[in-house]
Amino acid sequence: MRDARIVSRRFELPQSHTLEVARAHGAYTRLSEAFDKTPSELIEIIDQSGLRGKGGGGAGAGEKWKLMLPHDPRPKYLAVNCDESEPGTFKDRQIITKDPHLLIEGIILTCYAIGARAAYIYIRGEYRAHQQILQAAIDEAEAAGLLHVKGAPLLITVHRGAGAYICGEKSALLESMEGKRGHPRLKPKQKECEWYFGNPTLVNNVETIASVPFILYEGAAAYRSFGTEKSPGTLLFALSGHVQRPGVYEAEFGTSMMAYIEHFGGGIRKGKKLKAVIPGGASTAVLTAQEALEACLDYESMQSLYSALGTGGMIVMDEDTDMVLALKNLLEFYRHESCGQCTPCREGTGLADTLLSRVLEGHGNTGDIDKLLELASTMDGQTICVFAPAVAIVIRGFLLKFRSEFEARMHA
């Protein structure tokens, strides 16, 4: 497998989180090259590179940056999403602890391109120790006089969340940063930027921003030399569950899923056979072992399998896994994390969980599978954010692909 390290290039260096080591290995040394270009030239390079958001949605970064209203007189903001709460996802924490200066450099460049002079990093409350490393790096960069865009001071503030999965959704994140409950906002009809206290704002994932320095220095073509046409570049894919060596390993898009699991993860634990893989964080449709054999780690391949690349965090399950219990586990998660604004989501996640509990207690009957599928349909409709439709996808994936396991639990 070809070595493809763009974001994780400095991860293995001793003391890689310090300014001294990061600088000795290239951090902040080429900023002036970027400052010599105009902001719109930089946005064009990002657009040409095909960089796609790495927080789960995969939106084109260039397209989003172009929505930032260059001539608007209001102050502009960058909000970096480090909420990282999608089960199976633990990549952003590698960046903020192993190479926080790469993120900071990406923030400086992004702020220059979109005209922002203040950036916030919204970090999940549970990442306490990780936050301290990140803050120390920001302080170091500030003391070294690095926090500016072409001479104009740049404020970088770490904002701590307090335990709510939904705050990873970009508008809920901004509500939370405005001092409110993390309730997603209604989406506007037309494409536009996000808004923080009524000011134009860009929300990007940590890894997206950490990919920016390479692209701006090496060029769009260099980025496109990795990955596929529709999925250019690399991703910090991750493995958890029943593999020999779980962890975060960067690879280029287009890599075969099984080759990745074998090469980085050392295959399935204890010589067992594979049963299923959830490919991109809990909220993507589960793949059977057969599908996993065909799958490549890119947007096109996942779509053709009616699943999604998501965050690239794969949850691997061996032949002994009880799929009914696995779905129950996820339904408990969604029930707990629904923000409660939309009735189909608030009620649907609770009902689905309760129904499956009854099945597990031995009171299920064959009609329950259809009831669960019907519930999934009601969640797939008109809700404020895509949380509820994602739950529908999760339910359908398990029920349709592992139906016999569910039927075996039913009595009548």
Add this chain to the structure above:
Amino acid sequence: MFTFTPQNLQKIEALKSRYPSPNALALPLLWMVQEQEGTISLEAMEAAAPFCDLPPIELYRIATFYTMFKLAPTGRHHIQLCKTLSCALCGKAEILAHLQERLGIGVGEMTPDGRFSLEQVECLGSCGTAPVMQINDVNFENLTPKKIDEILKALS
């Protein structure tokens, strides 16, 4: 009467200059209260509200939305075991049983001496080192029953 420490008052002033509106300080203020007091009382929310220019009821609404804000006391060592899928696949049940046996309490309970409390939480973002728990702010990963014994012993 709740008052912020002089250090926290300084911190609040510094933070204000970093945001477009004092409303943004709601979460940082609640964190400061919790760090000072251990829990967040109604009285403290009343005292904190003017600093973020919000009515106390708004702070209360926020404090009850986010699961990490504590309105009721927990044990001195608050154990939060991750229960989500990757941890469940990697032996969470065994760890939970062992914790319950060693502490003599169930989930949602506190030891009579107030030293330990036990809670199950959703994915802690450490799925690659499952099973995982947090005690107060500190992560413990790749848990085994033996490791649990060592951790509990070190805390006694």
